Amino acid sequence: MSRAVERSNRLLLRARDAMDRAYAEPLDVPALARIAHVSESHFIRTFRATFGETPHRYLQRRRVERSMFLLRESDRSVTDICLEVGFTSLGTFSRTFRDIVGESPSGYRRRVDRTAVPGCFVMSWTRPSGPMELAPAVKSSFGEAPASAAD
Numbered sequence: 001m002s003r004a005v006e007r008s009n010r011l012l013l014r015a016r017d018a019m020d021r022a023y024a025e026p027l028d029v030p031a032l033a034r035i036a037h038v039s040e041s042h043f044i045r046t047f048r049a050t051f052g053e054t055p056h057r058y059l060q061r062r063r064v065e066r067s068m069f070l071l072r073e074s075d076r077s078v079t080d081i082c083l084e085v086g087f088t089s090l091g092t093f094s095r096t097f098r099d100i101v102g103e104s105p106s107g108y109r110r111r112v113d114r115t116a117v118p119g120c121f122v123m124s125w126t127r128p129s130g131p132m133e134l135a136p137a138v139k140s141s142f143g144e145a146p147a148s149a150a151d
Helices: 003-021 029-036 040-051 055-073 077-085 090-101 105-111 119-126
Strands: none
Touching: 003 029, 003 040, 003 055, 029 040, 029 055, 040 055, 055 077, 055 090, 055 105, 077 090, 077 105, 090 105
């Protein structure tokens, strides 16, 4: 990777980090392009080439991800959550949420099980304990060699 590409990627990461920090604030392409020290059109083009989506779509997805957490973990109204994550219109929020998640915000809230075990615990419980406890022909999901009978 050339120094120019590396510098460009670092500046794009700086702009993306700004979007992650301030997702609920009104952000516009000119401000983000200034953070990346490039023109607006070049920023949109290189952001999409680097991250696989436009800056606007990335920001929408971040807002929806945050709203999914709030819908699962709080009893606040969908409208309050919509406004908290940075959408100014409930209709736009609902349409964007449905496009990304595949269901409405209220439908998502009804479907999720709030008493579910956190994913980190499930991963811990289902993770192999180590190569010593695996059958000789079974490989660990972490790439270790199976334990030999001599171990």
